[in-house]
Amino acid sequence: MTTSPGRRGTGRKSRRLKQVCGHYLRVTRCFLLSFFLGHSPTMLKAMKNDGVMHDKFLEWAEKYGPVYRLNVLHYVTLCTYCPEATKEILMSPKYPKDKSVYKRLFYLFGQRFFGDGLVTARDHERWYKQRRIMDPAFSSLYLRGLMGTFNERAEKLMDKLAELADSKKEANMLQLVNCVTLDVIAKVAFGVDLDLLKNSSPFPKAIETCLKGMVPYLSDIFFEYNPKNRGYVNEVREACRLLRTTGAKWIGERKTAMQNGDEVPKDILTQIIKTASQEENMTEEDEEFMLDNFVTFFIAGQETTANQLAFCIMALGRHPEILEKAKKEVDDVIGMKRDISYDDLGELVYLSQVLKETLRIYPPAPGTSRDVAEDMVIDGIHIPGGFNVIFSSYVSGRLERFFKDPLRFDPDRFHPDAPKPYYCYYPFALGPRSCLGQNFAQMEAKVVMAKLLQRFDFTLVPGQTFDILDAGTLRPKSGVLCTLNHRDYKNK
Numbered sequence: 508m509t510t511s512p513g514r515r516g517t518g519r520k521s522r523r524l525k526q527v528c529g530h531y532l533r534v535t536r537c538f539l540l541s542f543f544l545g546h547s548p549t550m551l552k553a554m555k556n557d558g559v560m561h562d563k564f565l566e567w568a569e570k571y572g573p574v575y576r577l578n579v580l581h582y583v584t585l586c587t588y589c590p591e592a593t594k595e596i597l598m599s600p601k602y603p604k605d606k607s608v609y610k611r612l613f614y615l616f617g618q619r620f621f622g623d624g625l626v627t628a629r630d631h632e633r634w635y636k637q638r639r640i641m642d643p644a645f646s647s648l649y650l651r652g653l654m655g656t657f658n659e660r661a662e663k664l665m666d667k668l669a670e671l672a673d674s675k676k677e678a679n680m681l682q683l684v685n686c687v688t689l690d691v692i693a694k695v696a697f698g699v700d701l702d703l704l705k706n707s708s709p710f711p712k713a714i715e716t717c718l719k720g721m722v723p724y725l726s727d728i729f730f731e732y733n734p735k736n737r738g739y740v741n742e743v744r745e746a747c748r749l750l751r752t753t754g755a756k757w758i759g760e761r762k763t764a765m766q767n768g769d770e771v772p773k774d775i776l777t778q779i780i781k782t783a784s785q786e787e788n789m790t791e792e793d794e795e796f797m798l799d800n801f802v803t804f805f806i807a808g809q810e811t812t813a814n815q816l817a818f819c820i821m822a823l824g825r826h827p828e829i830l831e832k833a834k835k836e837v838d839d840v841i842g843m844k845r846d847i848s849y850d851d852l853g854e855l856v857y858l859s860q861v862l863k864e865t866l867r868i869y870p871p872a873p874g875t876s877r878d879v880a881e882d883m884v885i886d887g888i889h890i891p892g893g894f895n896v897i898f899s900s901y902v903s904g905r906l907e908r909f910f911k912d913p914l915r916f917d918p919d920r921f922h923p924d925a926p927k928p929y930y931c932y933y934p935f936a937l938g939p940r941s942c943l944g945q946n947f948a949q950m951e952a953k954v955v956m957a958k959l960l961q962r963f964d965f966t967l968v969p970g971q972t973f974d975i976l977d978a979g980t981l982r983p984k985s986g987v988l989c990t991l992n993h994r995d996y997k998n999k
C-alpha cells in the first residue's frame with residue numbers, strides 16, 4: 508500500500524501524539540496510583556511469584572540506609588535498622604503494636620482469628636494481665652518438666668525416620684518436623700494426643716491455610732472483595748473456624764474436668780482459662796477471648812519452631828564440616844543415651860550456636876512493627892509523630908555492616924566469647940513483647956536436632972532449591988528433602 512507524503516506525515520504525527528499521550532497517561536496513572544496506593548503496588552509486585560517481602564526491605568535498606576519511608580495507602584511507614592532506634596522503641600512498653608497489622612489480625616477475612624490474644628493485644632494493660640497469667644507455664648521450672656514430652660515426641664519422629672532410612676525413601680523434613688511440633692504443642696499446651704506421624708488430622712492444613720491467608724489479607728485490602736478470590740477466601744475462613752471450634756471443644760472438656768474437681772495440669776490451656784473472666788458465668792466475649800489465645804498458641808507455638816528446624820537441617824546439609832562438628836558434640840555430650848536431660852541441653856553449646864545462626868539468616872517470624880505517636884529523631888533524622896515503624900530481623904541479620912559476609916553460614920558468630928550483636932539480631936523480637944515461647948522452642952528444637960544427629964547421617968536430595976517461601980512465616984520452599992542412613996551410634 509502506498510501512502511502520500513501528507514498522509515505519511517499525518518501518520519507519524521498521530522503516532523507521535525499517541526506515544527506522547529500514552530506516556531502521559533502512564534505517568535498520570537503511575538502518579539495517581541502512587542498518590543493513592545503509595546508503595547503498595549511495588550510491594551505486591553515484590554511478593555508476586557512467591558517473592559519474599561523482606562528481600563525488598565533488604566534491597567531498600569542497602570540502597571537508602573538505616574531509615575527510609577514507605578507509603579502504604581495513606582499511611583506513613585518507616586523501616587529502620589538503626590540499633591539505637593530498635594532499642595529505644597522495642598524495649599519500651601510505650602509504643603503499641605502497629606494497628607494496621609495487629610488490629611487487623613483480630614479477624615481474618617471477616618472471621619475472628621487472633622482477636623485480642625497475646626500476640627495481637629495492643630492495649631498495654633490488657634496484654635500485661637494476660638502475660639502475667641501465662642508466665643508460669645513458661646517458667647524454667649515448668650519447662651524442665653516438659654523434657655519427657657519433648658523426648659517422647661522426638662522419639663516418634665526418630666521411628667519414622669528409621670522407617671524411611673530402611674526403605675530408602677526420601678524424607679520431606681519440613682513436613683515431618685511440622686508433625687512433631689504440632690504433636691508437642693497439642694500435648695504440652697492442651698493435653699491432647701494427636702500423634703500426627705501415625706494419624707491424619709485436618710490441623711496442619713488448617714494452620715498452614717490460615718498463615719498463608721494472612722499474607723494477601725495484610726498486604727492487599729482489596730483482595731477479599733475480588734470475586735475471583737471468593738473460593739480461596741472461604742477456604743481460609745473455614746480453616747479459621749475449624750481451629751476455633753476445636754478450641755471451644757477442648758476448652759469445654761477442660762472446664763468440665765475442673766468443675767468436677769479432677770486434677771488438671773497447670774498447662775497453657777489452664778492458664779488460658781484463667782486469662783478469661785474469673786466469674787462463674789462467663790460472657791460470650793470471655794469465651795471468644797479464650798479462643799483467641801487458643802488460636803494464638805496453636806499457631807505461634809508450632810510453625811515457627813518447625814520452620815527453624817527445617818532451615819537448620821537444610822543449612823547443615825549444605826555445610827558438611829559444620830554438620831560433623833555438631834555431630835561430634837552430640838556424641839560427646841549424649842553418646843548413646845536415649846533420653847536427653849535438661850542439663851544435657853546446656854552442654855550442647857555448639858548446637859545452640861548452629862540454631863542461633865539458623866535464625867539469623869532464616870528468621871521464621873522476620874519482623875514486627877510499632878506505632879509511634881510522638882516526634883522522634885532516628886539516625887539524625889527528625890520524624891514527625893504519627894507513623895508506624897517496621898523492624899526486620901531478616902534485614903539486620905543479612906546486612907554486611909552488622910555481620911561480615913552475611914550470607915555465609917557460620918555458627919562461630921555466636922561463640923560464647925564472640926561479641927554479642929547490638930540490637931541487630933532479634934528473631935524472637937525484643938523487650939516486653941518478645942516471644943514468650945523462646946526457651947520452650949529452643950529446648951524442643953535442641954532435643955529434636957540432637958536425636959537426629961545422634962541417630963542419622965542425612966544428605967540433601969540434589970537439585971532442590973534453597974529458596975525461602977513467605978507463607979505467613981518464612982519456611983524452606985523445597986520442604987528440605989533428604990535421604991537418610993542409620994548411624995552406628997550404639998557402638999560409640
Ligand code: HEM
Nearest residue numbers: 626807808811812815872875934935936940942943944948
Ligand atoms: C523458633 C520458634 C519461634 C520464633 C522464631 C518465634 C518468634 C516470635 C516473634 C518474632 C514474636 C513477636 C511477634 C510480633 O511482634 O509480632 C513472638 C511472639 C510470641 N511467641 Fe513466639 N516464636 C517461636 C516459638 C514460640 C513458641 C514455641 C511459643 C509458645 C509455645 C510462642 C509463643 C509466642 C507468644 C505467646 C508471643 C506473643 C508474646 C507477647 O506479645 O507477649 N512462640 N514469637
